[in-house]
Amino acid sequence: MNIYDIIFYLFAGITIISGFLVVSVKNIVHAAFYLLFTLFGIAGLYVLLGADFIAIVQIMVYVGGILILILFGVMLTNKIVDVEIKSESFQVIPAIIFIGILMGGLVFLMVTTNWENNELIIPLTTTKILGNIILTDYILIFELLGILLLIALIGAATIARKDKV
């Protein structure tokens, strides 16, 4: 077990434990902050896999954008209005059944798939390669995503606009 294994188990442990706490903790703000650690753990796993760019995007988009928005929403509603918002669990038995089926399927796939076992070559720079691929092979998807985001932006601006009455 070398140092990379130890780091992997550290990050995996952080991700799984905090991910479990996100869904089990009663206090919704605490859950949001546990999500912070989950997302960081995942970013760490990406770094270990040599995908440094993806890791940074993970932090930038999820921690810097989505998590902060979640926190904003939770805080604005939780403390200013005097209603205690708790996250509770219901429909436990159906959830267990379906998650069990999903989990079983994933484990089955994991065990039966013939994984390619190549020697690990981590490219020194991933940014340039990624940029080239996105702007050549996946240009259509890239442009479509751009249009989708633009639509979302216009929609948000329209909703937020004051009515001119």
Add this chain to the structure above:
Amino acid sequence: MYNFLVDILGNEIIVMIITASLPLFLFVIPFALVAVYAERKVSAHMQDRLGPMRVGYHGLLQTVADILKLFQKEDIVTEKADKSLFNIAPFLVFAGSYAAFAALPFSSIFIGTNTDIGLFYIIAISSLVVAGILMAGWASNNKYSLLGAMRSAAQIISYEIPTALVILSLVMFTGTLNLHTMSELQTSSFLNWNILGGSETGIIKIILIPFMLIGCLILFISTLAEVNRTPFDIPEAESELVAGFHTEYSGMKFAMFFLSEYANMFAVSAIITSVFFGGYQSPFGYLGDLAGIDWLVPIEQLFWFSAKGLFFVFVQMWLRWTLPRLRVDQLMTVCWKYLIPYSFVNLIIIGIITLL
């Protein structure tokens, strides 16, 4: 430097820990000590006062005395506060601002991690500071703290956009996200700095200069807002919000917020330095090259890097004691109606010039 340490100590992990903590002990803490003193002196002289004069020569040891006082203070946690979050928040904020130092090139032989996406990493990791500030504000269970934290988060998120756009235009221009490479590209003389059109020559260089200046100004304004300094200090506006998100903190936890504020000030100054003003490169030549002493060059580079960084820190202090504070709506107007459109136009123009 890294290989040298590996040779001496023989263990990669110990060396990693040492190189990771070097900037903290050799730079951030001494810098914060000096900067707090400098801030008080600068403000005092701008208002025709003397500032701290009693401890040591002209008050030089004032900050040390303050730190000793902070160590002895009682650590007060308010009863209705969310204790665990309240205790974690200062460390999260400091971790966020200190993490940015990992990608700063202090000199050609010392950079925490010479990662290929250094600039992008610095922009991304600063979101940890926002999360920490929100945590502190919410956990304090105090209206003023919560309002301050909300304002701070909204401000940092908004001003991240012009920052990222200006940095993106420079990334297009230089073709790299690596701060080390970016500094290397601006070598030999100050005419090669990005603010003066980089290593382009002739007419293109002259066309580029005004747009580089605009970009630099936008970057300076938006990073100033990101570190919550006046005129953008509405998150901790003393006259309205007591002290914003750190109202309830005392003793060493308050000191952590203070330390991270000063660390942040230097980090953003260092970004401006590396992106526009040649990073660790000397504006003229190196004394070490002239005299043929190899080991002198990195030390000179460290000197130039800190000198340029400290100059921008000084400008930040200067502005703090000169300009009044903006209102919340003015703050958002400045960002969304002026800085973002200008930086978009700037991005397009610099892109076109780069293509030519």
